[in-house]
Amino acid sequence: LIMENLKKSLEERGSGRNSVLHNNAVASHSYLNAGTTNDSFLRDHLDWMKKASNWAKFSATASMGVIHAGHTTEAMTLLEPYLPPSSDSEGGEAPAVTSAGGYAEGGSLFALGLIHGSRAGSSTATRLEASNFIRNHLRNSHANEVISHGAALGVGLTAFGSGDLEIVNELKELLYTDSAVAGEAAGMALGMVLVGSGAGNTKSSVPPGDAEELLEIMAELKNYARETQHEKIIRGIAMGIALVNYGQEENADAVIEEMRADRDPILRYGAQYALALAYCGTGSNKAIRILLHTAVSDVSDDVRMAAVISLAFVLYKTPEWVPQLVKLLLESFNPHVRYASCMAVGIAMAGTGDPESVSLLEPMLTDMTDFVRQGALLGTAMIYMQQPDLCNSKKIKSFRERLSSIIGDKHQSTLTKMGAIMSTGIIDAGGRNCSIALGSRNGFTKMTSAVGLVLWLQHWHWFPMMHMLSLALTPTYAIGLNKDFKYPKNFEIQCNSKPSAFAYPKRLEEKKEEKKKRVETVTLSTTAKNKARLARKRAKEEKEGGVAAMDVEKVEDIEKSKEDDEGGDSMEVDGAEGSDNAVPAKSEEKKKKKREPEPILFRIQNPSRVTNAQSDVCAFDLDQRYRPIRPEAKPFGVIMLTDSTPGEEEDLGAVKAPSLDAEDEAEAPEPFEWTPPGHPDADASSTPAGDKSEKPNEADGSNDAEAPNETSS
Numbered sequence: 001l002i003m004e005n006l007k008k009s010l011e012e013r014g015s016g017r018n019s020v021l022h023n024n025a026v027a028s029h030s031y032l033n034a035g036t037t038n039d040s041f042l043r044d045h046l047d048w049m050k051k052a053s054n055w056a057k058f059s060a061t062a063s064m065g066v067i068h069a070g071h072t073t074e075a076m077t078l079l080e081p082y083l084p085p086s087s088d089s090e091g092g093e094a095p096a097v098t099s100a101g102g103y104a105e106g107g108s109l110f111a112l113g114l115i116h117g118s119r120a121g122s123s124t125a126t127r128l129e130a131s132n133f134i135r136n137h138l139r140n141s142h143a144n145e146v147i148s149h150g151a152a153l154g155v156g157l158t159a160f161g162s163g164d165l166e167i168v169n170e171l172k173e174l175l176y177t178d179s180a181v182a183g184e185a186a187g188m189a190l191g192m193v194l195v196g197s198g199a200g201n202t203k204s205s206v207p208p209g210d211a212e213e214l215l216e217i218m219a220e221l222k223n224y225a226r227e228t229q230h231e232k233i234i235r236g237i238a239m240g241i242a243l244v245n246y247g248q249e250e251n252a253d254a255v256i257e258e259m260r261a262d263r264d265p266i267l268r269y270g271a272q273y274a275l276a277l278a279y280c281g282t283g284s285n286k287a288i289r290i291l292l293h294t295a296v297s298d299v300s301d302d303v304r305m306a307a308v309i310s311l312a313f314v315l316y317k318t319p320e321w322v323p324q325l326v327k328l329l330l331e332s333f334n335p336h337v338r339y340a341s342c343m344a345v346g347i348a349m350a351g352t353g354d355p356e357s358v359s360l361l362e363p364m365l366t367d368m369t370d371f372v373r374q375g376a377l378l379g380t381a382m383i384y385m386q387q388p389d390l391c392n393s394k395k396i397k398s399f400r401e402r403l404s405s406i407i408g409d410k411h412q413s414t415l416t417k418m419g420a421i422m423s424t425g426i427i428d429a430g431g432r433n434c435s436i437a438l439g440s441r442n443g444f445t446k447m448t449s450a451v452g453l454v455l456w457l458q459h460w461h462w463f464p465m466m467h468m469l470s471l472a473l474t475p476t477y478a479i480g481l482n483k484d485f486k487y488p489k490n491f492e493i494q495c496n497s498k499p500s501a502f503a504y505p506k507r508l509e510e511k512k513e514e515k516k517k518r519v520e521t522v523t524l525s526t527t528a529k530n531k532a533r534l535a536r537k538r539a540k541e542e543k544e545g546g547v548a549a550m551d552v553e554k555v556e557d558i559e560k561s562k563e564d565d566e567g568g569d570s571m572e573v574d575g576a577e578g579s580d581n582a583v584p585a586k587s588e589e590k591k592k593k594k595r596e597p598e599p600i601l602f603r604i605q606n607p608s609r610v611t612n613a614q615s616d617v618c619a620f621d622l623d624q625r626y627r628p629i630r631p632e633a634k635p636f637g638v639i640m641l642t643d644s645t646p647g648e649e650e651d652l653g654a655v656k657a658p659s660l661d662a663e664d665e666a667e668a669p670e671p672f673e674w675t676p677p678g679h680p681d682a683d684a685s686s687t688p689a690g691d692k693s694e695k696p697n698e699a700d701g702s703n704d705a706e707a708p709n710e711t712s713s
Helices: 002-012 019-032 040-044 055-067 075-079 103-117 124-140 145-158 165-175 180-193 208-227 231-244 249-260 265-278 285-297 301-314 321-326 335-348 355-366 370-383 391-408 414-427 447-460 463-472 525-542 546-566 579-593 680-686 689-712
Strands: 434-436 473-475 478-481 493-495 602-604 618-620 626-628 637-643
Touching (some): 019 055, 019 463, 055 145, 055 463, 075 103, 103 124, 103 145, 103 463, 124 165, 145 165, 165 180, 180 447, 208 231, 231 249, 231 447, 265 285, 265 301, 265 447, 285 301, 301 321, 321 335, 321 355, 335 355, 355 391, 391 414, 447 463, 463 473
Parallel strands (some): 478 637
Antiparallel strands (some): 434 473, 493 602, 493 618, 626 637
């Protein structure tokens, strides 16, 4: 319904023709259903989807990968209609790069990468199979930059962190074709394959045999970035180097310093993200000092923007520091810095519903610059993820209303609308069961989340990167499993809080056209006066009954009109009851309306959604049949249980893998012959088979007999 409303408001204002907003709406749909495999809206509105052309088509196809993220078993069957043909029809030695077509094919390869790369849980064998499939297309598609772009991103995601030298060399070949679009993807994919390895640094986690070759490759990449004319390729390489240095801390300092001192602003831009990832979650003073210095001193807007956003990554373990650090930058004269400050607060405080952070971003929602408003909307949506309607003294409700009004407002600029559309998807991401989390519950930084967010931020330059958000979305749940990995339905967790504090937001309801109620028997004072006037006329005409009767009528009418004036407020009270009777009825209603006090604690069924904040007020009840193996741990995520009475009967549920087949479909009935009711065959179904020859004649006779009656009637 959220998507229905979004689509309707876009079409009403004629924005449906705007490719950017249409593309955003498709991306927003993929956020709303990330990992749920629910793509019914797209199937129901295929005509709307088909509006996407060229790169929007690429992006729309790739959004399937976000919706089906982690659903690896049926990935190939799902994407089969879009995937490029497996035969080597496209020769690698085409004379020139042709950008004709290939958008759906490239998007489907990217989608395949997203399905396998979004969850660490996908098995190594299926990942390898997908990786080899995409590599085959990568080698054969150098002639088409769109397919190459999708294939490179797909390879990067399926071979994420594998450090495979063969793949690195294949991507390097693609990079050297000097195609801007494919080169950018190849640079980022190189970073994804070598993520966190520190290749090219003095120390690295690469096998000794490959270290020298990788050192050469990294040096070549840096040289190539300085030689090439394409900004996109430079950005791809800069981001690739940033990913390679993930978690390297001091080991990456030499590379970062070299990039920071470069004359090219794009390499300096990459250096900020390299700092963010190298010191992600460390809270390093040195990194913060460098980033803050760059944020106020660099001459390039993009570099300053990257530096401010990077603060959120370095400080994600102590998120309350970020709004304090960024407070002054929010008042900067530079709109890029203001935008970045909004995003930094959003990333750091994602899913907390923190009222102070929201009030910091509130003035930015009415900023002069359109993209600052976009940043404020995205930042606020991240903070409000998974928050109930009561959050922040119900301000979340007005924020949701604001989003829909911005989308429908024809005076808003495209960039602001784009922010509102994306925010609609982010605030309810993954069916309201996911949030953005850079760290795991045990305090470790999640590599996929950090990398996913950094790549998602590149949507500023290149819209298809929007789908990378699916890497950073983390489901928040609690599920207790027994030794057979089935969940006991009668295991419960106690939550020491009011149910409304962590409830899902209210479901949207379709607006029905309100029909005006006709209120009976209540007359307005004006109608009473009209009646009085008519009565007077009648009395004058008739001149019967004398003056006295007329005066009496007048007095009655005046009294009537007075009564009506006094009872003007109680218009909707049925006039059959007197006004005296209506008062006690109201007070009775009020008594009924008094709600019962909300319980102070409640029990959570198994399995269900448990947000990060909620897990702090949850506790295990150790008096029930199933008990956790680690009772001291937080009731969050997968909880392994022991059964205290194994002999008794169990009420278990199994976790079903999603399937592409329609669920709850009735089985086909057994073969049968159908005869319409009233047909002689239906009555004579019990007669033996031999009598069947006579039946047609009987039927004819009956029809002849009936015919005259029909005509006469």
